[in-house]
Amino acid sequence: MPVTRAKKFCIDVRTATSHFPGVGRYASELARAMSRILTLGEELSLICSNARELRGLPGKVTRLTTSVSPFSLRQQLTIPRLLKRHDIDVYHSTYYLMPYRPVVPTVLTVYDLIPALFPSSVGLRARLFFRLTHRLALGASTVVIAISRTTGQALATHYRLPPEKIQVIHLGVAERFKPASTEAIQTVRTKYGLPSDFALYVGINKPHKNLERLVRSWQKAFRDTSRLLIIAGPWDSRYDDVRRLLQRPEVQSNVRLIGPVNDADLPILYSAARLFVFPSLYEGFGLPVLESMACGTPVACSDIPALREVAGNAAVYFDPEDVDSIGLVLSELDADDSSQEKLREAGLCRAATFTWDAAAAATLEVYRKTADAQTRP
Incomplete structure (x- = not known):
């Protein structure tokens, strides 16, 4: 019988830094929870800025280290090459600054549309940059994860995304948040x-x-x-x-x-x-x-x-x-x-109903369906 190759999923955690406190928390908590629930025949890779990020994860986790920042134009070539070299089946970008021709099925997480809905919160240049890069990211993505129904509805209305492209997956609360002594x-x-x-x-x-x-x-x-x-x-x-x-x-x-x-x-x-x-x-x-x-x-x-x-x-x-x-x-x-x-x-x-384990399980199911759709004749 032919040997079935493991499905390889990849989360870009280059945003797991103090520069991106909210996005970084999402990337790190999701990666930690997902590494615990992978099944036989599934592998998780993390695109990291350095080999020390998110150490001590359980399960089969591979680090793909790169010096290329999410802000660098170089990532438009470097990240797709990295994905192809390691036979990645599904790439998950946790930020809209991403490769816009990723060469593999891509999942994008969107948190809010504040620069679009509250233009006074950013300058004109930043607003135009957001508008361009957000449209490029949404266009490059196979599936878009919205962290709430509110964000999902805003995406459908503002960018006219088809509902079937949007998956709502709530965030979780880290276990360290509990009543203190x-x-x-x-x-x-x-x-x-x-x-x-x-x-x-x-x-x-x-x-x-x-x-x-x-x-x-x-x-x-x-x-x-x-x-x-x-x-x-x-x-x-x-x-x-x-x-x-x-x-x-x-x-x-x-x-x-x-x-x-x-x-x-x-x-x-x-x-x-x-x-x-x-x-x-x-x-x-x-x-x-x-x-x-x-x-x-x-x-x-x-x-x-x-x-x-x-x-x-x-x-x-x-x-x-x-x-x-x-x-x-x-x-x-x-x-x-x-x-x-x-x-x-x-x-x-x-x-207690919002857990990272639940968020990771729902996200992993998105990866599986995205990978299966790609391989289906």
Whole structure:
């Protein structure tokens, strides 16, 4: 009998770096989970920037190391050659900067369409670059994975992709996101100079994150109290309206920036918060909402499609464009211990349904079907 060659799947994890925090987390978590569930006759390769990335993976995993960056035009030749040399059956690009003639069936993951839907969040040159490269990537892909129904619908509407080309596969929550111990919480409070009670926002400060309305609503609702809103995450100096707002004396007493938080501290910071608030005008998914739920923190967030899809009935919602709505929901939740406890329990149950094992299994099934369609006579 002829020997059947193993199916070879390849994930491009060159984005698993600090330069791509969200995309990098997706690439690394997906690769780790998938390496555990490969069956006999399936092999996984990772295109890496160096041989040290994602070490210690179980299963048969091969590293294909290249010095070529996703930003380099050289990848248009280098990556397809690499794929052909190693007989890859399906290539998975986790970013839209990819080879646009990949020579093998290709899966592309799309997270959101923020530059297209919120053009003010990027400059003109970046907007034009996104428009061109996104269309090239979508055109080069055999299958497009959308991380939410919201993103899938936006792809179908904005780029007129046929529905059969889009597969919705939700993200997972890493296992390290869980309620922290009292001792760990106290350590993080001391490290960042935090009080025992505070509300938390985690994320960047780009316009669609809606931080200015959040700060105004918080100051209006809690100006006569000592209740503190902590804003954690990297800061983009191109969008400094919020920082200028925070320089006002009447705001400084209620809102504090603490900057980026390392990955080890993040689950503990979520656990330490009295409540988590996420006021985005648009999201492709909203992973911080799930992460905070997994840590047992009550969530108040924007009433937008992606967050409804992710949080379900385990959050309270507000109109993100209405300062009074945001403030009312936050003040009512802050004062209601019973509602907080119900949300805490509901959030833990909700977050438990989003796992990287499930995401990896669904993605692996996409690879299999894509490979089978290619070999079918």
